[in-house]
Amino acid sequence: MSERNIVKVINRYGSDGSIALAARISYGAKHVESERVGPIINGLIANKEGTPFEFASMWFYIRCSRLCHSQFLQYRHASRITRSTRRVDPIESESADLDKLPAGYEQTHIDYALRDYAFQTDELKIPREIARRILPMSILTEFYWLVNLRELMHFLDERLSNRAEQEIRDIAKRMELEFAGAFPITYMAWRGSNA
Numbered sequence: 614m615s616e617r618n619i620v621k622v623i624n625r626y627g628s629d630g631s632i633a634l635a636a637r638i639s640y641g642a643k644h645v646e647s648e649r650v651g652p653i654i655n656g657l658i659a660n661k662e663g664t665p666f667e668f669a670s671m672w673f674y675i676r677c678s679r680l681c682h683s684q685f686l687q688y689r690h691a692s693r694i695t696r697s698t699r700r701v702d703p704i705e706s707e708s709a710d711l712d713k714l715p716a717g718y719e720q721t722h723i724d725y726a727l728r729d730y731a732f733q734t735d736e737l738k739i740p741r742e743i744a745r746r747i748l749p750m751s752i753l754t755e756f757y758w759l760v761n762l763r764e765l766m767h768f769l770d771e772r773l774s775n776r777a778e779q780e781i782r783d784i785a786k787r788m789e790l791e792f793a794g795a796f797p798i799t800y801m802a803w804r805g806s807n808a
């Protein structure tokens with residue numbers, strides 16, 4: 614993953630056990646023995662019963678290009694809050710990461726846009742909400758993404774694929790690792806269903 618991109622887990626809710634518990638309320642169960650969790654989750658995945666996976670979530674912090682961010686917007690069942698260039702300057706304007714700009718034409722293009730943006734806001738005193746219109750899709754943004762496991766698995770199905778663009782695929786790989794660590798039984802069942 615590029616040094617410009619960051620993926621972190623801020624929080625998580627639920628566990629493999631809470632998913633199994635949610636599923637067993639259909640049978641009146643108020644408790645699930647630990648040895649039953651694996652078979653229940655495998656059954657849910659095999660039968661494509663998605664609702665119990667909505668009872669566990671992960672809250673991610675993601676830093677990526679605005680282009681990549683626009684691809685996250687397509688997932689309508691996740692909650693998202695994004696840094697606003699109406700309120701603050703672009704990340705590149707205030708960080709020491711300028712040397713990590715993508716190489717070549719893209720770097721020149723970002724450099725030019727940031728200088729033009731700074732001229733508009735600092736010299737011409739044009740408000741950020743107007744000046745930001747010239748910023749390219751390749752500059753960074755940051756956002757929180759709260760996603761339940763049903764939607765996360767759908768996202769990973771699509772964005773780990775070779776059809777997905779490199780940037781979001783790299784981010785999806787990092788998210789997959791976090792998913793595997795936090796919900797190992799669900800992760801293995803989902804992986805098995807994709808094998």
Ligand SMILES: Cc1cc2nc3c(=O)[nH]c(=O)nc-3n(C[C@H](O)[C@H](O)[C@H](O)COP(=O)(O)OP(=O)(O)OC[C@H]3O[C@@H](n4cnc5c(N)ncnc54)[C@H](O)[C@@H]3O)c2cc1C
Pocket residue numbers: 687688689690691764767771772776777778
């Ligand atoms: C490789 C790739 C290329 C892409 N290229 C483009 C592109 O060129 N242009 C573009 O616009 N998008 C593109 N997309 C985005 C794609 O069209 C979907 O918007 C995105 O993948 C989210 O899928 P989704 O709608 O299933 O997800 P979600 O919005 O997360 O929905 C999850 C599931 O909920 C159900 N659902 C959600 N909303 C509704 C609804 N209104 N009615 C009925 N069921 C619903 C569906 O079963 C859906 O699969 C691309 C995606 C990929 C992976």
